[in-house]
Amino acid sequence: MLTAGRVAATVCVAVLLVVAGVWASWGTAQHVMLSNGRERGTLTVAECGEDRCSGSYAPRSPGSQARSRVVIDRSIDVRKGARLPVVVKPGSSEVVRTGAAGFFHAWMPLGGALVFAGVVVGGWLRLTRVAWVTGLSGALLLGAAFVAL
Structure with a gap:
């Protein structure tokens, strides 16, 4: 037992x-993984702190709005000036990296x-x-x- x-x-x-x-x-x-219908675009990193980076967002999908400042969790290779494909979390100014790097990081x-x-x-x-x-x-x-x- x-x-x-x-x-x-x-x-x-x-x-x-x-x-x-x-x-x-x-x-x-x-x-x-379920990025269809969400705002997709490119983040250009302007500054990075210890655990988060921020920068401007340029839209790539229809209906997406440009933003002057969005934030992303810092990963290994994020440097100032880097351009990353991202998707915006609904109702926030937070973005998540897409593609293979975003998939595996998630x-x-x-x-x-x-x-x-x-x-x-x-x-x-x-x-x-x-x-x-x-x-x-x-x-x-x-x-x-x-x-x-």
Whole structure:
């Protein structure tokens, strides 16, 4: 009975990790993946702080309005003067990077959760093949984000 309880608790922890990774990623990923009908354009970075950058927005999609200042979360390669394809989050002046770089950057929390879930599955459940697949999936997602950015 104790073994079954340990296994059930471990499975719950692993599932919770993956669900939390999806939840954390979806807030940004939905704007990248479901960008039809949203304002799309180009951000020209004017200044960057520790964790956010801002600049002007030039529209590319019909009905989109030019903006003098929008903000974006800072990623690895954002520098002053960079031009990034972005989509505007509805009802805000916040933008999200699109394309492959935006896709992989949005799903980075899921990648980290998969790596950690692989450790949980391998260490506590002793399911080594499942652990390797889970952990390597997360590592590949994080590696793809690094390369794309």
